[in-house]
Amino acid sequence: MDKVILITGASSGIGKETAKLFQTKSWRVAATMRTPEKAEDLQKIADIETFRLDVTDIDSIKKPIADVLAKFGRIDAVVNNAGYGLVGAFEAATPEQIERQYQTNVFGLMNVTREILPYFRAEKRGIIANIASIGGRMTFPLYSLYNSTKWAVEGFSEGLQYEVEQFNIRIKIIEPGPIKTDFYDRSEELTRREGLTAYDHFIDKALPNMKKAGETAPDGRVVAETIYEALTDGSKKLRYGVNTKNILLARKLLPDWAFFRVIKGAILK
Ligand SMILES: NC(=O)c1ccc[n+]([C@@H]2O[C@H](COP(=O)([O-])OP(=O)(O)OC[C@H]3O[C@@H](n4cnc5c(N)ncnc54)[C@H](OP(=O)(O)O)[C@@H]3O)[C@@H](O)[C@H]2O)c1
Numbered sequence: 364m365d366k367v368i369l370i371t372g373a374s375s376g377i378g379k380e381t382a383k384l385f386q387t388k389s390w391r392v393a394a395t396m397r398t399p400e401k402a403e404d405l406q407k408i409a410d411i412e413t414f415r416l417d418v419t420d421i422d423s424i425k426k427p428i429a430d431v432l433a434k435f436g437r438i439d440a441v442v443n444n445a446g447y448g449l450v451g452a453f454e455a456a457t458p459e460q461i462e463r464q465y466q467t468n469v470f471g472l473m474n475v476t477r478e479i480l481p482y483f484r485a486e487k488r489g490i491i492a493n494i495a496s497i498g499g500r501m502t503f504p505l506y507s508l509y510n511s512t513k514w515a516v517e518g519f520s521e522g523l524q525y526e527v528e529q530f531n532i533r534i535k536i537i538e539p540g541p542i543k544t545d546f547y548d549r550s551e552e553l554t555r556r557e558g559l560t561a562y563d564h565f566i567d568k569a570l571p572n573m574k575k576a577g578e579t580a581p582d583g584r585v586v587a588e589t590i591y592e593a594l595t596d597g598s599k600k601l602r603y604g605v606n607t608k609n610i611l612l613a614r615k616l617l618p619d620w621a622f623f624r625v626i627k628g629a630i631l632k
Pocket residue numbers: 371372373374375376377378396397398416417418419444445446447448467471494495496497498538539540541542543544545546547549550577583
């Protein structure tokens with residue numbers, strides 16, 4: 364029987380590429396998103412079905428899971444992909460912006476995980492792939508809020524694997540480096556406080572370099588391929604990097620002061 368994958372945030376970028384790749388590997392795909400009306404291209408592909416799911420709304424999570432089980436008869440893997448970056452000086456962020464960033468990147472991912480676990484536990488199988496980031500293992504200037512959400516995803520995922528392993532449920536953490544998607548454009552939210560100009564020179568230096576990293580990066584397909592590997596390699600490996608080059612090795616080997624100097628040299632030049 365064909366396997367079934369449920370993906371959150373499948374309207375663009377990594378989520379959409381993952382939906383398309385798994386379809387070519389004979390999986391049946393539940394591509395969930397906030398506005399399925401905009402996904403006509405995915406809807407035309409056989410074995411991809413779209414479902415409405417906003418990770419910040421618990422009621423909107425229960426229904427698609429039930430609908431996918433009714434339609435496809437099973438779910439083998441869930442990819443917690445929905446997320447975006449709140450970027451800029453921390454001091455300029457409103458409490459509402461910070462709350463929304465956590466509601467989506469952290470609590471949303473936890474909500475979906477909590478809703479799927481009873482099913483996976485009953486089936487005594489299942490894989491949950493959480494899309495963290497290289498920014499969950501290190502940090503970048505002006506990304507303190509986004510980074511903190513991805514550090515939360517790392518800690519949550521690593522902690523959770525101890526308790527669900529006994530039910531044959533595996534957790535995978537995917538850690539993409541820069542990837543060319545809507546992340547750096549449409550999806551990015553900037554912190555902004557009226558009259559606060561003290562960080563402007565810093566922002567003017569750092570943000571273009573961060574954006575440039577995104578523009579010159581590979582597209583979401585490379586992450587989709589790594590997600591495929593993570594969901595099918597049969598291993599107990601927890602973390603999978605994508606386009607992280609040697610930066611995580613440098614993070615490991617260098618003392619903090621030397622590593623921060625490297626980051627500042629690259630981003631604040
Ligand atoms: N691109 C990178 O460089 C990079 C690097 C590391 C990690 N990541 C992570 O990869 C994941 C996917 O991002 P991407 O790069 O593919 O960017 P993207 O193209 O902007 O995709 C983000 C997706 O998340 C969805 N989303 C946002 N809020 C949501 C909510 N409340 N409920 C459901 N879906 C929601 C968006 O839906 P709408 O269409 O409705 O807005 C969109 O489908 C994110 O978790 C991101 O943090 C990206």
